[in-house]
Amino acid sequence: MTTSNLRTPLYTTHVSLGARIVPFGGWDMPVQYSGILGEVAAVRTATGLFDVSHMGRLYISGPRATEFLDWVLTGSVESLRVGRARYCMICNEKGGVIDDTIFYRLAEDRYLLIPNAGNRATVVAWFQRWLDDKFPIGCVIEDRTEATALLALQGPAAAEAMDRLCSEPPSSMRPFSWQENQLQGTPVLLGRTGYTGEDGFEIVADADQAASLWQTLTEHGAKPCGLGARDVLRLEAGLPLHGHEIDENTTPIEAGLERFVRFDKEYVGSDVLRSQHENGVARKLIGLKMPGRSAPRAEYAILNQGQPVGRVTSGSYSPTLDTSIAMGYVDASRAEAGTMLEVDIRGRTAQVEVTPLPFYTRPRR
Amino acid sequence: MSPDDRKYSKEHEWVKMEDGNQALAGITVYAQDQLGDIVYVDLPKTGATIRFMEKMGEVESVKAVSDLFSPITGEVTEVNERLLDHPELVNEDPLGEGWMMRVTVSDAAELDQLMSAEEYEAFLSGLS
Structure with missing residues (x-):
């Protein structure tokens, strides 16, 4: 079979584990390893490990980065402290959701933003359009998706496992915070974030470290989990999936996501969202x-x-x-x-x- | 790996003749593997007539719904009631404990249109 799909740095690991591979968002991804029911149970009762490297890693930096992101995101960027992360939407002029995303404030003028796999190119083009239009200097986007890996360790035993493995015990991290750490000597960026409704961490590392991190985490009890289990877990937790609950023709207000939308700033789509907030949908x-x-x-x-x-x-x-x-x-x-x-x-x-x-x-x- | 005591359909059902004109039917190892964890099996009621290669029920996994096609024409005399509470039996033992129903076969000649174990294995290797 010929394919033009991208593959994560863990593709051969997944194949060797007997995962069933499916196309998703332009990538060849594992949908399940041992079985969805067992994988869901592992995340709800112990720890599961997901390769979510198909999601984007966009680094946005420069003296106008905060101002730019406040123009394209529904959540407040300026008020987010360095060390924290926030979930919000990227909307079009009609208030429709181009993508939902978590962004991390890495420094005063540097951010990491995680778009969905299938929307990465759209988001980059959308951002570039507004940069050209309104912020021609002072902000740049660097797409490091293929140079890095993103793993998600999720479940009630995740923090305990990470404390054993990291140089600085990350169990004291607050939800939606991030820190730099070393996982058995490998430099990682840890976010106390996830998409399963459980406690857990998302781990960014260089692509060439992905296989050894995967091995370390599974040796410490994490069960390999695929996108099938991830979809069940996020549905149980009531979390929207772009392309299903949200898309360019639905707004965050219709989707019940008001708490991730600011009504006290001007940005792309804010007029429509404010009007829907006040007048109903x-x-x-x-x-x-x-x-x-x-x-x-x-x-x-x-x-x-x-x-x-x-x-x-x-x-x-x-x-x-x-x-x-x-x-x-x-x-x-x-x-x-x-x-x-x-x-x-x-x-x-x-x-x-x-x-x-x-x-x-x-x-x- | 498919036992040669039964016949197989291209829709991945099996039928095994028992004493007289009774037959047992279910889905194959390949079918349950493709479906993944099965959570619900919808079968015809006892007494219903099922027809060769027509839809006779549905099987749902966590991710998908698939139609079940009857590998034989006949009257359903028994359904595997255990599957209501334990649909995972279809994954664990599709050729044994995970059987789906027992049928009084009305035209045994239909079996000639199904595949032998050897033919089914060859059919499967052509799918991958």
């Missing part, structure tokens, strides 16, 4: 629960007494909750928690209940 993202194991899937119609009121964006059996769960958009009038609706499951109508997000919250220790 016609449709809203909701959670749906359905008893049993047969799941509503993406694109299935959501009905109210037989009449279409919306569409499923993601759905799966939830092994953690042992029920079927989904997210989708419905008319705002049908979005209240407790509302009973139906989903058309391949011609069979099934009752579903509108449920607050997230479906799963990790237990406090």
Whole structure:
């Protein structure tokens, strides 16, 4: 088979572990190793390790970097302290979501931004357009995606494992902070971030260190996990996936992501977002629960007494909750928690209940 | 690796003749491996008529839904009720404990249109 897909520095590791490889966002990625159910359980009860090197690493720096990012991101950049990270959206002029991203403030005038794999080129082009337009000097983008690797160590035992392996114990790091550290001698940037609803770390390192880091972490108990488990975990945690819950034709307000949107600054899309915030939206993202194991899937119609009121964006059996769960958009009038609706499951109508997000919250220790 | 006590379809179902005109049916090792962890199996009810190579049910894994096609025409006399609570049996033992249903076969000549174990193995090696 010929392919033009990119491969992460861990591709041969995945193949040697017997992973099933699928195309995702322009990359050949492992969708599962031993099985999705076991991989989800590892992350919820111990530790799982993900290769997420397909996601972008964009370094944005210069004296106008803060001002630039405050123009293209929905979250406040200027108020973020060095050492901290923040989740927010990149919107177009209509308030539609070009991508969602975590960005780390590395220094007063230097940031690391993580776009989704399939949106990296779009984000770079979008940023470059605004740099040319409004910030012709004083800010540059460096794309170090292919020179680096990104691993995610996730689960309740992640901090303990990292304390054993790092020169500075990272268990004291606050959520959404980052630090430079050494993982068994390898220089890494650690973020106390993730996409699973569990505690954990995201680890940036040079590409040529990826295989040895992977080996070290799995030898210390982390179970290799693929994108299939990651998708179930993020759905249980009520986290949106670009291309499903959010895209260029949906806004963060419709998606219930107001808390990642500032209304007190001017930026691309801010007029629309402020207006929606004040006047309301016609449709809203909701959670749906359905008893049993047969799941509503993406694109299935959501009905109210037989009449279409919306569409499923993601759905799966939830092994953690042992029920079927989904997210989708419905008319705002049908979005209240407790509302009973139906989903058309391949011609069979099934009752579903509108449920607050997230479906799963990790237990406090 | 496919046992030669049964016949196989291109849709990766198997059918095994028992005493008289009774047959047992299920999906193959390859099919369950492709599906991944199976969480739900939707089978016809006892007494239902199933038809050769027509849809007879669905199997859901965490990631996907797949149609099940009947490898034989006949009347369903028993379904594997254990799969309701333990669909993982299909992954663990698809040719044994993970069987799906027992059928009274109405036209045994249909079996000639299915593949032998050897033919099925050759068919599989052509897929990869």
